[in-house]
Amino acid sequence: MPSLKDLRGRINSVKSTRKITQAMKMVAAAKLRRAQSQAEQARPYAERMERMLASLGSAVAGSPDAPKLLVGTGADKVHLLVVVTADRGLAGPFNTNVGRFARSRIRALEAEGKTVKVLSVGRKGAAFLKREFPRHIVGEVTFMGKKRIGFEDASAVAARMTEMLEAGEFDVCSLVYNRFRSVITQIPTDQRLIPAPLPEATAEAASGPQALYEYEPAEEEILSTLLPRNLAIQVYRALLENNAGFYGSQMNAMDNATRNAGEMIKKLTLNYNRTRQANITKELIEIISGAEAV
Amino acid sequence: MATFQLELVSPEKLLLSRPVEMAVIPALEGEMGVLPGHSPMIVMLRGGVIQVTEGGQVTDRLFVGGGFAEITPERCTVLADEATPVAELSRAAAGARVTEAEAAYAEATSAPPEKRDAAMQRLLSARAMLQAAEAA
Numbered sequence: 001m002p003s004l005k006d007l008r009g010r011i012n013s014v015k016s017t018r019k020i021t022q023a024m025k026m027v028a029a030a031k032l033r034r035a036q037s038q039a040e041q042a043r044p045y046a047e048r049m050e051r052m053l054a055s056l057g058s059a060v061a062g063s064p065d066a067p068k069l070l071v072g073t074g075a076d077k078v079h080l081l082v083v084v085t086a087d088r089g090l091a092g093p094f095n096t097n098v099g100r101f102a103r104s105r106i107r108a109l110e111a112e113g114k115t116v117k118v119l120s121v122g123r124k125g126a127a128f129l130k131r132e133f134p135r136h137i138v139g140e141v142t143f144m145g146k147k148r149i150g151f152e153d154a155s156a157v158a159a160r161m162t163e164m165l166e167a168g169e170f171d172v173c174s175l176v177y178n179r180f181r182s183v184i185t186q187i188p189t190d191q192r193l194i195p196a197p198l199p200e201a202t203a204e205a206a207s208g209p210q211a212l213y214e215y216e217p218a219e220e221e222i223l224s225t226l227l228p229r230n231l232a233i234q235v236y237r238a239l240l241e242n243n244a245g246f247y248g249s250q251m252n253a254m255d256n257a258t259r260n261a262g263e264m265i266k267k268l269t270l271n272y273n274r275t276r277q278a279n280i281t282k283e284l285i286e287i288i289s290g291a292e293a294v
Numbered sequence: 295m296a297t298f299q300l301e302l303v304s305p306e307k308l309l310l311s312r313p314v315e316m317a318v319i320p321a322l323e324g325e326m327g328v329l330p331g332h333s334p335m336i337v338m339l340r341g342g343v344i345q346v347t348e349g350g351q352v353t354d355r356l357f358v359g360g361g362f363a364e365i366t367p368e369r370c371t372v373l374a375d376e377a378t379p380v381a382e383l384s385r386a387a388a389g390a391r392v393t394e395a396e397a398a399y400a401e402a403t404s405a406p407p408e409k410r411d412a413a414m415q416r417l418l419s420a421r422a423m424l425q426a427a428e429a430a
Binding site for chain 1: 301303304305306307308321322323333334335336337338362364371373375
């Protein structure tokens, strides 16, 4: 039986925990709104880029000297997984979900006899994967201490991927990240980047009005600039969705924690009052029985 | 006068989307005026200023640091690497960028041609930015 003083101490400590989780929840909610609007603002560019790429890609894809970024190296041996996670924790199962998803992807690819390399973006994922696959990690990027993820950060990651491709370090590249479906649901997804998946409608588009575009300079030249840019934008989108998802998940986790703390306080207070009453009753009995004995 | 839809987007946001009469965009192979009914084109851009004309007057001037444009008879979409209204450019920042790009270019003179070209493009874009900043 804990003493009254112990109980008081515990109640106070749970109360301050609740204050912290409540504050974290509010902060996460505010940051979530900002992250969401940032992700929304990036959408128009990505959409239009896709449209342009579809018409250009269909014009070039058939030719034998199509750029590697578009059609890959032709082989299917070495896979590069770019795993995007958050830099910080305290967000429920957010990071673990991606980690687990990546792990099962790596296992599946290895079972098929492929070589897997991992480029980790975000501190938490790096920690998780390093424990399980220390030899697969070829690099890691974190944005610790950055207030806002900019397009340049995504460009840097994309440039690194392009360099690796040029050096022949991998054949196929996919991006593993938490897709932001809503504030409460984030789905770990696997998106192929290289070779670039062209939209289904390309065959029609080639014969449709889109094929009538004039290009200045030539298609190949535009593509050689457009493709790295497209890669960067895909990475950028993943980073932003990851960011928004992280705050959503953190908000949820903190909401739950706040609620649990509230319940805990209720239980402890009840316990405290019972103990206090029991003490009083005991003292009363002692006094009464003492008086009777006299 | 007839108008067409001009859209200017950077990776970070949609900057402009409204009907205009004419836009002059800095294409890689020279300035290019776009009027309604232009034949479909996809062009690359160099660093330079986009001029927007409405009601017979230049109403907006925006600096873009390179990118792409997709032109159709009723629409012109500019995908800019970065875009700033000319009035908001700062001469000091532009100057700093030119110095930086010059250094990068000097370093790249012995690099493979693609790298040198990229450095050259950056330098030209930075110079265009400085020019625009000084003119504003």
